Amino acid sequence: MLTGRKYLLDLTAEQTAFAERIGGACRAVWNTALEQRRTYRRRGAFIAYHDQAGQLVEAKGEPGLEWLAGVPGHCLQQTLIDLDQACARHGTFKVRWKSKTRTRPSFRFPEGGKIAVERLNRRWARAKLPKLGWVRFRWTRPLGGAVKNATVSREGRRWYISFLVDDGAQTPARHAKPDAGIGVDRGVVKIVTTSEGRFHHKVFATGREVEHAAKLQQDLARATKGSNRRKRAARRMGAVSAKIRRRRADFAAKTAHVLTRDHNLIVFEALKTKNMTSSVAPKPDPDRPGAFLPNGAAAKSGLNRAILDKGWHRIELAVRSKARYTGSCVIAVNPANTSITCHECKNVDTRSRKSQAVFVCTSCGHRDHADVNAAKNILTAGRAELAQARPAARAGARKPRNRVGRKANRQATAAQDLATTSPGPAGIPRP
Numbered sequence: 046m047l048t049g050r051k052y053l054l055d056l057t058a059e060q061t062a063f064a065e066r067i068g069g070a071c072r073a074v075w076n077t078a079l080e081q082r083r084t085y086r087r088r089g090a091f092i093a094y095h096d097q098a099g100q101l102v103e104a105k106g107e108p109g110l111e112w113l114a115g116v117p118g119h120c121l122q123q124t125l126i127d128l129d130q131a132c133a134r135h136g137t138f139k140v141r142w143k144s145k146t147r148t149r150p151s152f153r154f155p156e157g158g159k160i161a162v163e164r165l166n167r168r169w170a171r172a173k174l175p176k177l178g179w180v181r182f183r184w185t186r187p188l189g190g191a192v193k194n195a196t197v198s199r200e201g202r203r204w205y206i207s208f209l210v211d212d213g214a215q216t217p218a219r220h221a222k223p224d225a226g227i228g229v230d231r232g233v234v235k236i237v238t239t240s241e242g243r244f245h246h247k248v249f250a251t252g253r254e255v256e257h258a259a260k261l262q263q264d265l266a267r268a269t270k271g272s273n274r275r276k277r278a279a280r281r282m283g284a285v286s287a288k289i290r291r292r293r294a295d296f297a298a299k300t301a302h303v304l305t306r307d308h309n310l311i312v313f314e315a316l317k318t319k320n321m322t323s324s325v326a327p328k329p330d331p332d333r334p335g336a337f338l339p340n341g342a343a344a345k346s347g348l349n350r351a352i353l354d355k356g357w358h359r360i361e362l363a364v365r366s367k368a369r370y371t372g373s374c375v376i377a378v379n380p381a382n383t384s385i386t387c388h389e390c391k392n393v394d395t396r397s398r399k400s401q402a403v404f405v406c407t408s409c410g411h412r413d414h415a416d417v418n419a420a421k422n423i424l425t426a427g428r429a430e431l432a433q434a435r436p437a438a439r440a441g442a443r444k445p446r447n448r449v450g451r452k453a454n455r456q457a458t459a460a461q462d463l464a465t466t467s468p469g470p471a472g473i474p475r476p
C-alpha cells in the first residue's frame with residue numbers, strides 16, 4: 046500500500062536558500078504554464094503536458110532564464126504534471142495561481158530510485174536529493190518500505206521531507222470486529238460526536254495564541270508593503286498558523302485511528318463544501334449606492350478561518366486512509382434532517398432540537414444529546430444506503446452517467462466486497 050512518511054528537515058543555510066529558490070522556480074513554472082493553458086482555452090485550443098514540457102526544456106537555454114537551469118529539472122517537470130492533473134480534475138479556469146506570499150513552497154523529486162536514505166544515528170538520518178545534496182532529517186519512525194518519491198515543503202519556518210513509500214501491506218478482507226458500525230457527526234462545539242455517545246474534541250488555538258495572531262494581523266495590515274516590519278509579521282503569522290495546522294493534523298490522525306480500529310463501518314454526513322469554501326456574496330447598502338454593508342466575509346476568510354477551521358474534511362481523509370489498513374468501509378450520506386429526526390420514532394420536527402446540545406422529541410418524548418441523536422441517524426442512513434446498494438452491485442453493470450452515480454457504484458462495490466469476501470454479514474444487516 047502506498048503511504049506517506051513525513052520528517053522534519055535540518056537544512057543548512059545554503060540548502061534553505063536553494064530550497065526557497067527551487068520552490069520559487071516551481072511556482073513561476075506553475076503560473077506561466079497555467080496562463081498559457083488559459084490563453085489556449087480562450088482561443089478554443091488546448092495545450093498538453095508534453096508540449097509544455099518540451100517548451101520548458103527549450104526555455105532553459107534562453108538568456109535571462111538561467112535560473113531555470115540551476116534547479117532540478119525533474120521538480121519542474123513534476124510541477125507541469127501536477128498542473129496537468131489539476132486542470133483535468135477541476136478545469137483550467139478553476140485552478141488557482143500560486144501567490145508568492147500565500148503559497149508555501151513545495152516541490153517533488155519523482156524518481157524514488159535515485160534517492161538514497163541513510164540512517165546516521167538514533168536521532169538523525171540523511172537523504173541524497175538531486176542537486177540539493179545530502180539533507181539531514183530527524184528520524185522519528187522507520188521508512189517501512191521502498192521510496193517512490195520525495196516532497197520537500199515548508200510550513201512556517203520549518204522545512205519537511207515527505208517520502209511516498211510502498212509498505213507492502215494489504216487491506217484485510219474483513220475487519221477484526223465484525224459487527225461494529227459507527228455514525229459520526231461533525232460539529233463546532235464538539236468536533237466529532239459518535240453514535241456511541243463519545244466526543245472527540247481538541248482546541249487548536251489557545252486564547253493567547255488567538256490574541257497574538259490578531260495583533261500580528263493588525264501589524265500586517267498597517268506595515269508598508271515590502272517593509273521588514275511586514276516581513277517579520279508575516280513570518281510570525283506563518284509560525285502561528287503552522288502550529289495550529291499541526292495540532293489539527295494530529296487530532297485528525299488520532300481520531301481516525303480510534304474510529305478505524307474499533308469499527309468496520311464508519312458513516313459520515315456528506316459535507317456541503319461549496320458553502321464552506323465559497324466567498325460571501327457582497328451586500329449592497331440600499332441607502333448609499335455603491336457602498337456595501339458588512340456581510341460576514343471576515344469571519345470566513347484568512348485568520349478567522351484558520352482558527353475556526355475544525356478540519357472536518359481532514360478527519361474524513363484520515364479515516365479513509367487508515368481504513369485501508371483495517372478493512373473498514375467508509376461512506377458519506379446525505380445529511381438532510383439528521384439533526385431534527387428522532388432516532389427512536391423517526392419523527393421529523395425542527396422544534397425537537399431544543400438547543401445546541403439538547404434533543405427532546407415532540408412526538409415520543411425521547412431525550413438525547415442532539416449530536417449523538419444526529420450521529421445515530423447518520424449510522425442508520427449509512428446502513429440503509431449500503432443495504433440498498435448491495436443488490437444493485439450484484440445485478441452489476443449499469444454504467445453511471447454522472448459523478449453521483451459513480452460514487453454510488455463505488456459504495457455498492459465496497460458493499461459487495463464486504464458481502465463476498467467475508468463469510469458472515471460483516472456487521473451490516475442484510476436487506
Ligand SMILES: [Zn+2]
Pocket residue numbers: 387388389390391392406407408409410411
Ligand atoms: Zn420520537
